[in-house]
Amino acid sequence: MATWKNLDTLSSYKKLSGLKNHVDIAAAMSGEQGGERVKNYSTPMAAGLQYNYAAKEVDETVLAALAELAGEAQLIDKFKELYNGAVINTGENRMVLHHLARTQLGNPVVVDGVDKREFYVAQQKKAADFANKVHAGEIVNEAGEKFTTVVQIGIGGSDLGPRALYIALENWAKANNTFKMEAKFISNVDPDDAAAVLASVDLAHALFIVVSKSGTTLETLTNEAFVKDALTKAGLNPSKHMLAVTSETSPLAKSDEYLTAIFMDDYIGGRYSSVSGVGGAILSLAFGPEVFAELLDGAAAEDKLATNRDLLKNPDMLDALIGVYERNVQGYPSTAVLPYSQALSRFPAHLQQCDMESNGKSVNRFGEPVDYVTGPVIFGEPGTNGQHSFYQLLHQGTDIVPLQFIGFKNSQLGVDVDIENSTSQQKLCANVAAQIVAFACGKEDENLNKNFKGKRPSSIIVGDKLTPASLGALLAHFENKIMFQGFVWNLNSFDQEGVQLGKILAKRVLAHDTDGALKVFSDMLNI
Numbered sequence: 001m002a003t004w005k006n007l008d009t010l011s012s013y014k015k016l017s018g019l020k021n022h023v024d025i026a027a028a029m030s031g032e033q034g035g036e037r038v039k040n041y042s043t044p045m046a047a048g049l050q051y052n053y054a055a056k057e058v059d060e061t062v063l064a065a066l067a068e069l070a071g072e073a074q075l076i077d078k079f080k081e082l083y084n085g086a087v088i089n090t091g092e093n094r095m096v097l098h099h100l101a102r103t104q105l106g107n108p109v110v111v112d113g114v115d116k117r118e119f120y121v122a123q124q125k126k127a128a129d130f131a132n133k134v135h136a137g138e139i140v141n142e143a144g145e146k147f148t149t150v151v152q153i154g155i156g157g158s159d160l161g162p163r164a165l166y167i168a169l170e171n172w173a174k175a176n177n178t179f180k181m182e183a184k185f186i187s188n189v190d191p192d193d194a195a196a197v198l199a200s201v202d203l204a205h206a207l208f209i210v211v212s213k214s215g216t217t218l219e220t221l222t223n224e225a226f227v228k229d230a231l232t233k234a235g236l237n238p239s240k241h242m243l244a245v246t247s248e249t250s251p252l253a254k255s256d257e258y259l260t261a262i263f264m265d266d267y268i269g270g271r272y273s274s275v276s277g278v279g280g281a282i283l284s285l286a287f288g289p290e291v292f293a294e295l296l297d298g299a300a301a302e303d304k305l306a307t308n309r310d311l312l313k314n315p316d317m318l319d320a321l322i323g324v325y326e327r328n329v330q331g332y333p334s335t336a337v338l339p340y341s342q343a344l345s346r347f348p349a350h351l352q353q354c355d356m357e358s359n360g361k362s363v364n365r366f367g368e369p370v371d372y373v374t375g376p377v378i379f380g381e382p383g384t385n386g387q388h389s390f391y392q393l394l395h396q397g398t399d400i401v402p403l404q405f406i407g408f409k410n411s412q413l414g415v416d417v418d419i420e421n422s423t424s425q426q427k428l429c430a431n432v433a434a435q436i437v438a439f440a441c442g443k444e445d446e447n448l449n450k451n452f453k454g455k456r457p458s459s460i461i462v463g464d465k466l467t468p469a470s471l472g473a474l475l476a477h478f479e480n481k482i483m484f485q486g487f488v489w490n491l492n493s494f495d496q497e498g499v500q501l502g503k504i505l506a507k508r509v510l511a512h513d514t515d516g517a518l519k520v521f522s523d524m525l526n527i
């Protein structure tokens with residue numbers, strides 16, 4: 001059994017803390033030695049991706065200290081316990097089994113006589129069969145016509161991951177003739193969200209997936225009622241247009257007002273659920289079950305790499321530990337995720353939830369305060385758009401923000417033009433290469449307003465093309481990174497008590513049970 005200790009009690013962490021500002025990346029990344037670093041500081045990920053950390057503030061000494069920390073914190077032992085079914089989510093007394101939705105990494109995990117891997121696979125099959133029948137015209141609307149659009153109603157983990165993955169693969173599916181149905185998403189309780197989406201779809205040919213693990217989320221239940229109202233007003237029977245993805249114990253599971261219900265369980269957290277029916281139903285409907293299966297295979301292959309005890313051959317653990325060095329030793333407060341891929345435009349939003357809801361904690365897994373900083377602020381936008389927006393602060397601001405670039409050699413659609421001797425794809429890639437070196441090396445100028453200090457660390461994940469498999473590997477990479485960081489910080493990364501207080505106060509406002517500031521704000525907002 002692994003022992004769970006606070007980071008500041010580990011001797012390897014004390015050693016690592018002595019290595020503050022140990023590497024000058026401006027010097028290390030300059031000239032020929034910079035080129036050598038780029039060649040050497042790279043490790044393979046799944047699905048043909050590479051994790052390159054040449055422009056991070058590490059060298060052999062820092063990497064050795066990180067490897068020692070990985071060993072002393074027993075990161076691989078903890079991962080093994082997790083996928084073998086230990087109660088890692090101490091706050092909610094639950095196992096953490098999202099890896100089993102894509103592969104069997106360890107021993108079978110059996111709960112109340114049910115093998116959990118078999119359960120997740122069975123639910124994926126249910127989603128696949130449903131999708132195949134919709135595509136084949138065996139499940140049709142009341143007029144006997146095919147459904148053409150699918151709309152997901154959900155929020156948080158029941159929206160962000162599936163939405164990011166759908167957007168990521170939409171063009172790929174079109175280019176590869178696997179695009180089956182357009183998907184749309186309703187998440188916000190702002191009525192303008194549901195109204196705008198409903199106005200953009202042909203209701204008679206639209207399927208709605210109500211996704212809520214708990215089956216109690218205010219926004220989702222409100223939007224479900226909003227959609228049912230619109231269907232009824234259009235003379236349609238809501239129960240012939242809706243399916244549910246939920247946990248077997250939720251109130252939604254008891255309803256017979258759905259075409260079908262696909263189940264998940266309490267052992268897959270919302271922000272880790274896009275590999276379950278939460279992502280599986282919509283992605284199978286939109287692109288076909290085979291595409292979703294390829295995504296799961298990419299994630300499974302990345303998970304396998306994450307079991308490697310050798311830090312330099314485990315890109316997920318390496319990325320995690322470099323992040324810990326940046327956060328706890330270098331003292332950087334945030335991290336930007338910058339995909340040079342328009343298809344990944346919502347991927348940073350998904351990672352915001354995944355990372356900040358997991359590791360935005362001030363107490364350890366035993367509920368005791370910790371005396372060190374934990375999860376960074378995560379934000380990001382696709383390049384090159386971000387370059388024309390917030391990169392000013394990244395290059396010349398007073399905070400150093402570690403960067404995580406993602407780039408692909410080829411576009412998904414392959415439609416391009418050659419203007420002034422380069423394609424758009426080459427221009428995109430030229431920019432990401434330029435940014436890495438500009439951030440690391442900077443440029444001196446007598447005019448301080450034009451001076452670039454450099455020494456701004458970044459990594460890049462490079463792939464051939466964004467495909468279902470490489471997307472699955474990317475997703476698993478970041479999930480596993482977050483998990484390893486939570487282990488290092490001795491946190492429970494799998495609950496989210498910090499979202500409760502606001503929900504309770506909002507209920508009081510709606511019940512007009514307010515006083516003081518809450519009452520004045522209620523009046524101000526006409527509630």
Ligand SMILES: O=P(O)(O)OC[C@H]1O[C@H](O)[C@H](O)[C@@H](O)[C@@H]1O
Nearest residue numbers: 156157158212213214217270499
């Ligand atoms: O899927 P649901 O139970 O409706 O939950 C949707 C979301 O809402 C909660 O407030 C949590 O902060 C999220 O982690 C969760 O993903």
